[in-house]
Amino acid sequence: MCLLQLWAFGFCHLLFMNTSDSEEDSYNERSSLVQCESPTIPSYNQDHDMSLPQETDTKRRRPVSSGLDEPGPVERERASTPDGEEEELTLKYGAKHVIMLFIPVTLCMVVVVATIKSVSFYTEKTSQRLIYTPFEEDPNYVGQRLLYSLLNTMVMISVIVVMTIILVVLYKYRCYKFIHGWLILSSLMLLFWFSFMYLGEVFKTYNVAMDYPTLAMIIWNFGVVGMICIHWKGPLRLQQAYLIVISALMALIFIKYLPEWSAWVILGAISIYDLIAVLCPKGPLRMLVETAQERNEPIFPALIYSSAMVWMVGMADSSNPDSGGVKLGLGDFIFYSVLVGKAAATGGDWNTTLACFVAILIGLCLTLLLLAIFKKALPALPISITFGLVFYFSTDNLVRPFMDSLAAHQYYI
Amino acid sequence: MNLERIPNEEKLSLCRRYYLGGFAFLPFLWLVNVLWFFREAFLKPTYTEQPQIKSYVKKSALGLIVWVAVLTTWITIFQHFRAQWGEVGDYLSFTIPLGTA
Numbered sequence: 231m232c233l234l235q236l237w238a239f240g241f242c243h244l245l246f247m248n249t250s251d252s253e254e255d256s257y258n259e260r261s262s263l264v265q266c267e268s269p270t271i272p273s274y275n276q277d278h279d280m281s282l283p284q285e286t287d288t289k290r291r292r293p294v295s296s297g298l299d300e301p302g303p304v305e306r307e308r309a310s311t312p313d314g315e316e317e318e319l320t321l322k323y324g325a326k327h328v329i330m331l332f333i334p335v336t337l338c339m340v341v342v343v344a345t346i347k348s349v350s351f352y353t354e355k356t357s358q359r360l361i362y363t364p365f366e367e368d369p370n371y372v373g374q375r376l377l378y379s380l381l382n383t384m385v386m387i388s389v390i391v392v393m394t395i396i397l398v399v400l401y402k403y404r405c406y407k408f409i410h411g412w413l414i415l416s417s418l419m420l421l422f423w424f425s426f427m428y429l430g431e432v433f434k435t436y437n438v439a440m441d442y443p444t445l446a447m448i449i450w451n452f453g454v455v456g457m458i459c460i461h462w463k464g465p466l467r468l469q470q471a472y473l474i475v476i477s478a479l480m481a482l483i484f485i486k487y488l489p490e491w492s493a494w495v496i497l498g499a500i501s502i503y504d505l506i507a508v509l510c511p512k513g514p515l516r517m518l519v520e521t522a523q524e525r526n527e528p529i530f531p532a533l534i535y536s537s538a539m540v541w542m543v544g545m546a547d548s549s550n551p552d553s554g555g556v557k558l559g560l561g562d563f564i565f566y567s568v569l570v571g572k573a574a575a576t577g578g579d580w581n582t583t584l585a586c587f588v589a590i591l592i593g594l595c596l597t598l599l600l601l602a603i604f605k606k607a608l609p610a611l612p613i614s615i616t617f618g619l620v621f622y623f624s625t626d627n628l629v630r631p632f633m634d635s636l637a638a639h640q641y642y643i
Numbered sequence: 644m645n646l647e648r649i650p651n652e653e654k655l656s657l658c659r660r661y662y663l664g665g666f667a668f669l670p671f672l673w674l675v676n677v678l679w680f681f682r683e684a685f686l687k688p689t690y691t692e693q694p695q696i697k698s699y700v701k702k703s704a705l706g707l708i709v710w711v712a713v714l715t716t717w718i719t720i721f722q723h724f725r726a727q728w729g730e731v732g733d734y735l736s737f738t739i740p741l742g743t744a
Contacts, residue, residue: 433738440737441721447714451671458664458672463644463657465679 327556328598330537332591334474335558335566339587341478342485342567343574351431352486353575360487362386363496367489379491383499386492390500394507394514402521417460417476421453424479466536473535477560481567485575493572497615500565504609519607534559556598562610566590569618573626581633582625589621590614646683654683655692662699670710673703 346352365378426449433440459469507513537555573586593614601608661676677700684697725732
């Protein structure tokens with residue numbers, strides 16, 4: 231079996247239609263779930279969806295789908311062991327990595343939900359919208375609202391598809407510098423501008439006086455150290471923490487600026503797109519993997535969360551200090567958090583939020599199990615998002631009224 | 644990245660760069676430097692580059708303490724006297740709390 235490699239990421243640039251506020255540039259990275267134990271896996275490298283130079287007041291949004299991947303050397307080792315042992319190794323391998331991914335995904339969701347519940351800014355609806363969701367939802371007309379949300383989704387998904395294809399083309403023609411530069415610009419925006427916004431809102435919520443010099447120091451330090459850790463070299467834990475934070479920030483932006491119904495439809499559509507792009511033979515991301523494999527280089531090391539862990543089961547020897555772990559794309563973090571955040575924002579009570587949270591973790595667990603079985607790049611979104619959506623709508627519409635009714639009648643079961 | 648995996652010269656170079664970078668108003672970078680290289684500098688058996696790494700860690704710690712002192716002083720002064728400063732206080736403020744004088 232050949233070595234499996236990391237997934238490419240795409241960045242999205244959000245475009246705001248309303249000019250009442252200063253334009254914001256935000257970038258959304260999406261990536262895939264990858265397990266890597268290959269010694270050739272490079273240390274952090276960024277990759278990003280290319281975008282054309284924008285005018286100063288417009289930005290574009292481009293996510294790329296995500297996937298899940300498994301390391302190669304593990305398979306080679308496994309091939310030499312008897313079947314029973316191989317089975318056991320697979321499972322052992324899977325369980326540890328499930329836990330190692332649960333923690334960051336949970337942390338990201340906790341940060342998003344905590345912010346949604348406390349800082350009202352992210353739940354206040356504004357007239358500002360993303361350029362990718364041009365149709366405004368009118369709450370008075372249900373049919374029209376449904377139609378507009380579908381149209382918004384189609385616009386968004388087509389933008390995503392176009393961007394992914396551009397990414398693949400760029401990669402094929404080896405425009406690495408461009409991609410790296412764009413990636414750096416995107417994370418710059420996330421680390422400085424969005425954190426600035428976030429801090430401002432948090433201070434306002436807690437009624438704290440903050441002066442510009444101190445704020446400048448905080449943002450400057452946070453941003454620069456973040457850039458260093460993510461794009462260059464830094465302690466692993468700090469890098470992981472920064473990735474969780476920027477995923478949370480991105481998810482919050484989505485929660486604020488996507489219209490209600492469009493958000494749900496988009497979540498569903500993105501999972502389907504993810505499935506197609508990663509698994510179909512002509513899917514852009516699959517082509518990306520294959521191109522990288524032909525060139526025998528790691529795919530687009532990009533913004534990926536890496537839970538580096540030393541491979542311990544029976545093969546650890548000092549001559550092969552292989553640190554492997556599951557790698558999950560940031561895009562997956564972001565969309566999981568968007569789902570749970572929206573459940574927290576609109577669902578109203580904790581039942582719904584917790585149900586979605588559990589659903590996503592179950593989905594992640596299943597995806598990792600599939601990863602351990604199939605040992606190839608897999609999309610991390612479909613199962614979790616499907617479960618999440620099912621749980622959200624059923625809890626909101628069935629469980630909640632039931633629980634309210636029980637509570638109202640003081641009937642304990 | 645894992646410090647175990649890289650050769651000592653690279654560790655030294657990394658420590659040095661973090662130390663120098665901290666001079667750009669980045670006490671956080673110094674903090675990261677201290678925490679990350681603490682074990683390398685003080686808890687590992689001696690190797691050639693270790694004394695230099697030790698010195699960088701110590702200097703980073705010193706710089707960090709200075710910055711913490713400066714920032715604490717400034718924040719205390721600002722929080723205490725902000726209301727009294729009137730216009731200047733407002734000019735310096737990013738967020739102004741509601742409901743207080």
